[in-house]
Amino acid sequence: MAIHFQTHMILFMIFLMSCKLCIGTTYQPSELCPPMYPVGVPLTKMDIDLLQFAENLEYLEAEYFLYGAFGAGLEEFAPQLNNGGPPPIGARKANLDFLTQRIIEEFAFQEVGHLRALNYTVGLIPKPLLDISPETFATIMNEAFEYELDPPFDPYANSINYMLASYIIPYEGLVGYVGANQFLQGYKAKRLLAGLLGVEAGQDAVIRTYLYERAEELVYPYNHTVAEFTIRISELRNVLARCGIKDEGLFVPRELGAEMRITSNVLSANNESISYARTPEEILRTVYNSGNESIPGGFYPEGANGRIARQYLDY
Ligand SMILES: *[C@@H]1O[C@H](CO)[C@@H](O)[C@H](O)[C@H]1NC(C)=O
Ligand SMILES: *[C@@H]1O[C@H](CO)[C@@H](O)[C@H](O)[C@H]1NC(C)=O
Ligand SMILES: *[C@@H]1O[C@H](CO)[C@@H](O)[C@H](O)[C@H]1NC(C)=O
Ligand SMILES: *[C@@H]1O[C@H](CO)[C@@H](O)[C@H](O)[C@H]1NC(C)=O
Numbered sequence: 001m002a003i004h005f006q007t008h009m010i011l012f013m014i015f016l017m018s019c020k021l022c023i024g025t026t027y028q029p030s031e032l033c034p035p036m037y038p039v040g041v042p043l044t045k046m047d048i049d050l051l052q053f054a055e056n057l058e059y060l061e062a063e064y065f066l067y068g069a070f071g072a073g074l075e076e077f078a079p080q081l082n083n084g085g086p087p088p089i090g091a092r093k094a095n096l097d098f099l100t101q102r103i104i105e106e107f108a109f110q111e112v113g114h115l116r117a118l119n120y121t122v123g124l125i126p127k128p129l130l131d132i133s134p135e136t137f138a139t140i141m142n143e144a145f146e147y148e149l150d151p152p153f154d155p156y157a158n159s160i161n162y163m164l165a166s167y168i169i170p171y172e173g174l175v176g177y178v179g180a181n182q183f184l185q186g187y188k189a190k191r192l193l194a195g196l197l198g199v200e201a202g203q204d205a206v207i208r209t210y211l212y213e214r215a216e217e218l219v220y221p222y223n224h225t226v227a228e229f230t231i232r233i234s235e236l237r238n239v240l241a242r243c244g245i246k247d248e249g250l251f252v253p254r255e256l257g258a259e260m261r262i263t264s265n266v267l268s269a270n271n272e273s274i275s276y277a278r279t280p281e282e283i284l285r286t287v288y289n290s291g292n293e294s295i296p297g298g299f300y301p302e303g304a305n306g307r308i309a310r311q312y313l314d315y
Pocket of ligand 1: 080081116119120123
């Protein structure tokens with residue numbers, strides 16, 4: 001009892017001390033945090049194309065997370081950002097437990113912010129038709145396992161299925177931003193990309209850690225563990241993108257682990273533990289689930305929008 005009381009007193013005093021520091025900070029933010037004045041051009045034509053390409057993925061994430069968390073999408077939550085785009089095919093509210101629900105609600109609102117920032121900086125492309133129906137995810141899982149899962153995989157059935165399906169999505173944004181970065185010239189474009197990349201990487205890390213905690217559990221009613229699902233999905237994406245290994249599951253052969261010393265792989269990265277980079281073509285081959293940037297399908301039955309994606313579709 002006495003020890004407990006002491007601990008509480010110490011914690012309370014620390015709290016008071018830190019609070020005093022907070023209250024002390026009454027200066028104007030501008031005194032210590034002047035705005036940054038970057039040099040050079042704010043935005044080039046190429047920057048706009050690359051960031052507008054990324055909007056395809058941000059739209060996908062926004063609709064997938066908004067529907068998963070709330071059962072409604074951009075049309076309801078941010079009609080101006082929806083741009084009059086068609087409602088996504090097969091979207092629905094996921095059956096999520098309390099923790100997962102909170103995580104996905106936050107991701108969903110983050111995606112709305114991303115679209116707003118993209119709109120301010122480069123303008124929005126029309127939202128493409130998205131197919132986030134259970135059938136799309138079931139097809140991906142069947143291809144990943146190379147046989148028909150029975151019953152078909154349903155991303156919206158429960159929290160673990162939803163997080164496994166989520167494993168597929170922000171990672172594409174992450175590797176796409178890493179790939180686009182070296183082609184950007186304008187400071188506005190770089191500032192936005194770094195900020196988007198930070199949050200996409202964070203979402204991916206949250207999803208992967210969540211799955212890692214459950215890595216050895218079987219995904220009911222299949223005889224496959226959570227880890228196996230991640231490994232199979234990553235392998236499928238490497239095949240579809242046709243550019244070697246740039247995607248790794250939660251466990252890897254030692255040669256692919258950090259410093260070739262471990263098989264545990266909470267994060268997917270190369271042999272210098274640097275995030276992998278993908279080109280728009282590699283991303284399209286994957287998200288179309290066709291292995292070909294000229295053959296739409298998967299999440300984008302009519303193809304992605306913007307100059308970069310359309311050049312492979314409009315002849
Ligand atoms: C999108 O950008 C346009 C042009 O800057 C602006 O008029 C519009 O209000 C923006 N929409 C949203 C939802 O921010
Ligand atoms: C489930 O998978 C394990 C490991 O791959 C295997 O040993 C076992 O026989 C499988 N069980 C069924 C019922 O298929
Ligand atoms: C890392 O991979 C690159 C490209 O595959 C290769 O050139 C390099 O030698 C590798 N570095 C180490 C330390 O294995
Ligand atoms: C991709 O699809 C296009 C259009 O059908 C075709 O012309 C091209 O050969 C395909 N590319 C590959 C590498 O299969």
